[in-house]
Amino acid sequence: MKDWYSPSEIRFNRQQCRWLIENLVYLRDIQKWPNQETGYMDNPEGHTTSLKAPFLTPVEYAIEISQRLEKCGIDGLILLAMVCWGETEDNLARYVGKSPTTIAKKGKMALGYVASGPVRRWINSKKRPAETYYEFRQRKR
Incomplete structure (x- = not known):
């Protein structure tokens, strides 16, 4: 798995999507794109020319991934807790009252819905009709 993605990638x-969720707090709260690890101690930030404010791109991606997670309901929250907060399936299973395997399946299903490509699953497009998270879950079973 790649450790860093530029916005254009x-x-x-x-x-x-997993990488964006891992860095969601950084994108949303610090409003900066995470720096690429180079291994050097001094990592001067390059100057780029853009017509947009520098905080807009990270915030746009944070909003996009947050909206996609919200569409999944509790399963999106489970995915967020596992990926962003580092919670284990066992801990979440105790909170939710389900088995750890069920929690893992819910997280995996939510990631599948969130990772729908550039076009959101709940919007009609030329490639596929719109579907809710519930319809997506029923189809994937």
């Missing part, structure tokens, strides 16, 4: 596949 994001296509909302599973690995990229």
